[in-house]
Amino acid sequence: MTEQDRKKWNSKYLNNIGSLDPSKIIEKYIFLASCGNALDIACGNGRNSIFLAQKGFQVDAIDISTIAANHLTGKNPKLNMICQDIDTWQIPQNRYQVIINIRFMDRRLFPMIQAGLKPGGVLIFESFIDGKKEYCLEPNELLHAFESLHIVYYEEREAEHSDKFDQSVYLVAIKRC
């Protein structure tokens, strides 16, 4: 499955690396995070990693796609590109001032994301809800998964960027001190 994922995303990025505009929710809520270490889970073309690096964060950016990784490597000295299957990677504990997870979903990561945040660290999550797809979230699932954090913002609404999924879901939360 993993090799299939890599091939799928490589051929997508070969065809079109995509827009480098950062996600709006990151632009809007990054002010909540103190500058320091950031983790971008499934960073893709690195649009959000580059934005964070330009804001002064030291960014670990992980993605399975070698095309995405080659595109991003060397773009900014504050970027550490990790080209790896996230399923084989452990999020370091108590390390990050901000963790972003944009348009990607892996339930196995939820406890690791919480442990990876420093107290006061910020989680910014954007993904999709679709009851018919196992790799998508259920309504309110994200809210419950991160209920031990202080939830700053949560919204489920009609998907803006996709005709494939029912809804987009957004969560911004802070790890309690």
Ligand SMILES: C[S@@+](CC[C@H](N)C(=O)[O-])C[C@H]1O[C@@H](n2cnc3c(N)ncnc32)[C@H](O)[C@@H]1O
């Ligand atoms: C929809 S894209 C989102 C990219 C980026 N977060 C953004 O918002 O632009 C999903 C990304 O997940 C990556 N991905 C898929 N499976 C992965 C895995 N097992 N480990 C790491 N990255 C993975 C893909 O290569 C792709 O770049």
